[in-house]
Amino acid sequence: MRTGFRVALLAGTCLAATPAAAQDAELEARLDRLETLVMGLIERLDAQEGQMEANQAESAAAAEAALAETRAMQARQEELAAQIEEPKKQEDKGFRVGNTTVSYAGYVKLDAISQRTSGGQVASGSIVRDFLIPGAIPVGGEASGWDTDFNARQSRFIFKTSTDVGAEHKLNSQIELDFMVTPNGDERISNSYQPRLRQAFITYDNWLFGQTWSTFQNVGALPDSLDFIGTTPGTVFERQPMVRYTNGGLMLAVEQPETTVTTPTGGRVLAGDDTLPDFVARYNLGGDWGSITAAGILRNLRITDDDFGTGEDSALGYGFSLSGKIALGDKDDFRFMGTVGDGLGRYIGLNIVNDAALDANGDLDPIFTYSGFAAYRHLWSDKLRSNVAGSYFKADNPVLLTSGAVTDESWNVLANIIYSPSRPIDIGLEYMYAERTLESGESGNLQKVQVSTKYSF
Incomplete structure (x- = not known):
């Protein structure tokens, strides 16, 4: 897809810059400079796209790590809830003295x-x-x-x-x-x-x-x-x-x-x-x-x-x-x-x-x-x-x-x-x-x- 974009951009630029009957040296020089400019632009676009992919991969890894940490926290909360389940049941029928439920x-x-x-x-x-x-x-x-x-x-x-x-x-x-x-x-x-x-x-x-x-x-x-x-x-x-x-x-x-x-x-x-x-x-x-x-x-x-x-x-x-x-x-x-x-x-x-x-x-x-x-x-x-x-x-x-x-x-x-x-x-x-x-x-x-x-x- 990027190759087609490059060809279309180059062709469009050449057609816009070249008169139908003019084939002199100045035009050739201008075309060379323009082609160099277009290739540089394409390289910059490729570099930006690669950076975007790297950023996306880094973001995905960070999201996955955050999700794993969240799951670990949920598991810990469930464990803590299980540990206090019996005291809660007891407190329904009793009273609390300091840190002890009777x-x-x-x-x-x-x-x-x-x-x-x-x-x-x-x-x-x-x-x-x-x-x-x-x-x-x-x-x-x-x-x-x-x-x-x-x-x-x-x-x-x-x-x-x-x-x-x-x-x-x-x-x-x-x-x-x-x-x-x-x-x-x-x-x-x-x-x-x-x-x-x-x-x-x-x-x-x-x-x-x-x-x-x-x-x-x-x-x-x-x-x-x-x-x-x-x-x-x-x-x-x-x-x-x-x-x-x-x-x-x-x-x-x-x-x-x-x-x-x-x-x-x-x-x-x-x-x-x-x-x-x-x-x-x-x-x-x-x-x-x-x-x-x-x-x-x-x-x-x-x-x-x-x-x-x-x-x-x-x-x-x-x-x-x-x-x-x-x-x-x-x-x-x-x-x-x-x-x-x-x-x-x-x-x-x-x-x-x-x-x-x-x-x-x-x-x-x-x-x-x-x-x-x-x-x-x-x-x-x-x-x-x-x-x-x-x-x-x-x-x-x-x-x-x-x-x-x-x-x-x-x-x-x-x-x-x-x-x-x-x-x-x-x-x-x-x-x-x-x-x-x-x-x-x-x-x-x-x-x-x-x-x-x-x-x-």
């Missing part, structure tokens, strides 16, 4: 429970009348009538804090109280119960320090039940002090050790001589379809001479648990847990059996167990839902060392319907049947009808 949560719950047992009477005021404890279902006695109790002991209060320590770090804490399994209460005059510490922990970035649910337990898989746990025989259930590191779906923890031992008469001894913590590794995988958790645990079970007078001994305990919550359609879900291992006693079903027994030489013999549960939740509407669930526990007790008075297996089933007239209120009705069988073959069952009203805040 918030609260919890619920008030009334339970009305009527239950009967086939193998003996449960004493008034016993925690066995508050929620299912499989290892305490009476066996071998006379059947009881239906015993009815009202209590609000499961009501819970949670304090949370979130402290601003700069954009690079997160510092939070939580303390949680309720009134379950505490002494000095009564059903005669005041129905007063002492508060107890459930959870108390600090989180700093990826680290947790304090008391909370064991890393070996998946709380997210628990069924939607009115009973305190629900599928207790098949459930990993443990709350204890620990140090935990979390990175994405990976969780690694060292947790409080405690060895429970079955004596030759079927009794229980807490040795208290542990030297190594329980080691737990866990991985969580989730998506729109639900979530699955795999967890493994290693334990060092230990006794010394002051426990049984038989000398010092230790044994390896281990276990594996797979659990999850799977979405079924838009609203329903299926929840499950399966656990197997040796020396897991105190982690399963509220310590249905112990971690180990003593053999004839006074050495520890870990007790092998397997357990699990399954639960299905169906939403009839936005305000009405139902749950059905069942669980099972089995122990391979060394009977020659434990006697026939220890639990061999336990199982239960439950069904409920829960109505929520408004979002924070649940009103439910639940029926449960549970059974316990000893190594001797004796068994006992428990039937329970529970009505609960719960207000979450």
Whole structure:
């Protein structure tokens, strides 16, 4: 295009400057000068065009760099927003003191429970009348009538804090109280119960320090039940002090050790001589379809001479648990847990059996167990839902060392319907049947009808 412009300019100039009949030397000289002038002009135009292209390239590079910087700033802003999201949520329910946001949560719950047992009477005021404890279902006695109790002991209060320590770090804490399994209460005059510490922990970035649910337990898989746990025989259930590191779906923890031992008469001894913590590794995988958790645990079970007078001994305990919550359609879900291992006693079903027994030489013999549960939740509407669930526990007790008075297996089933007239209120009705069988073959069952009203805040 530039070449055509040059030719046209030169031709037009020559035609304008040359008479039709004049071909003398002066005209030739003028044409030479004019051609030189035109070529210089063309060179200047080329130079200006090149400079314009260079300027355009430089401007484009600057614009691209500015765009990248803007995107980086946006990403940083999003990161900062995520870091302050939890304090903002907490501030909605609390208040700010200096650079710390203090918030609260919890619920008030009334339970009305009527239950009967086939193998003996449960004493008034016993925690066995508050929620299912499989290892305490009476066996071998006379059947009881239906015993009815009202209590609000499961009501819970949670304090949370979130402290601003700069954009690079997160510092939070939580303390949680309720009134379950505490002494000095009564059903005669005041129905007063002492508060107890459930959870108390600090989180700093990826680290947790304090008391909370064991890393070996998946709380997210628990069924939607009115009973305190629900599928207790098949459930990993443990709350204890620990140090935990979390990175994405990976969780690694060292947790409080405690060895429970079955004596030759079927009794229980807490040795208290542990030297190594329980080691737990866990991985969580989730998506729109639900979530699955795999967890493994290693334990060092230990006794010394002051426990049984038989000398010092230790044994390896281990276990594996797979659990999850799977979405079924838009609203329903299926929840499950399966656990197997040796020396897991105190982690399963509220310590249905112990971690180990003593053999004839006074050495520890870990007790092998397997357990699990399954639960299905169906939403009839936005305000009405139902749950059905069942669980099972089995122990391979060394009977020659434990006697026939220890639990061999336990199982239960439950069904409920829960109505929520408004979002924070649940009103439910639940029926449960549970059974316990000893190594001797004796068994006992428990039937329970529970009505609960719960207000979450």
